[in-house]
Amino acid sequence: MVELSVQTFNEKVNSLIGQTGDFRLTEIWNRCHAHLKPFDEFLPLPDTQYKTCPLCHSDRAIEVVAHLGFGADYWAENGLVRYCCECGEYALPDERYQDYAAQALLWAQHHGCKTDYSQLQRVDARLWWTTPKVLSIEPTTKCNFSCWYCVGRHVKQEDISLEDFAKVLEHFPSLEAVVLVGQGEPIMNQAFFPMVRLAKQRHLRVLSVSNGSTFSTSNVQKICESGIDYISISIDSINPDTFAESRCDGNLQQVLRGIKRLSSYRDEHGYKYPVLGIKGTLFNHTKDQLVDIIQLAKEHGIDILEFFQPLNRKKSYVDIYPEDKKGLVEEFDEVQEIINKGYEMNILPTADDFSACENIPLSKGRPNGLRKNCDEEWMYSLVSGDVIPCCQLTAPVDTNWNLINNPIDSILMDKHYERTRFNLFNGLFPPYCEGCYQTR
């Protein structure tokens, strides 16, 4: 064993860093997986995110996360590597490299082997070493409401068939929970209850989101008998006029009666499920109602405060808003602040409490705990079976990512899919993310 102190190792590294021109990280990266590279067309980043390229010295380098393989066995994980948009080369940022070096050294000493810079042979920047367990799938794009802010009113109106839903489940053997939601009212799909039953037969947890307008006596009975675990219901306002103004064709009293009917039926007939949640969209002119909405929901039998959201400011959403409403997105931060305070009121248990108690993973803002800058921990599918890298997309990105036609593993390992996830993970957003709050 060759003993190296941290000091001598770092001196060695520093001397080698002086020769970065000879070190072919780009060659190693491309040999490992050339497809994992930043989008050429990613949205401009704030100036502060651009670094100096150690090779060409331009100020156009960005940092991406990679794992570096030293020697036969050792991986220094989640290190930052610089990719230069100017010269197209990958390089080790010198001030960061010492962290890898120190880790490599400690590992080497612990295992009794010699590790140094010259043994950096492999790069891995893939994200999928675990398979997602939760799929959110759109049962339909149809709806009996026509909320003015809903992108679902501007796409083709269609359902997924029970047969195609069954194929999706077959193609996703690692699945533990399925969330029936999208840009439509799930119950409008005639196959909604058969889909729930099918998923329950496969021992999946089943969740859904509803506008709460269809909880008739017969539907309430079907909902409880289906075994569905959780339904969250959207309420935007406690004022019937304001409610009707945003949820066009919506009748607040009818929704409240439906919630009461469902919670009473469930309790009177001894069903444990569905647990009922409340969510909704808040505006500047309704933000002061948040506490009253939660209180009213609780009085009608709602169990969980899921979440409220301000009006979506993503460009593809704003494009469909009526001209006189587009300016409302400017209220985003103000409304979000009120929403955050609402969570602190402790009027109802939160979605986190529900998730912990029922052992159903929630979307935590990172895919499998890996991605820091975009919203998805779960997988999302459109009504067409096309997987989308974020729930806020309404059109497929790549039709090869289709769960009706392809097993999940082939999608996860598709080179374009991996590259897309790699970029989102690194906060490098493609044009279709424009305007999303995550890109700010």
Ligand SMILES: C[S@@+](CC[C@H](N)C(=O)[O-])C[C@H]1O[C@@H](n2cnc3c(N)ncnc32)[C@H](O)[C@@H]1O
């Ligand atoms: C798309 S809907 C689908 C499920 C069901 N039809 C409903 O309304 O609850 C799911 C949630 O997204 C919210 N939503 C829809 N479009 C939105 C937008 N442009 N901005 C913010 N929230 C929106 C709705 O208020 C609802 O709470």
Ligand code: SF4
């Ligand atoms: S109820 Fe839901 S799906 Fe229907 S129009 Fe409103 S937001 Fe869209």
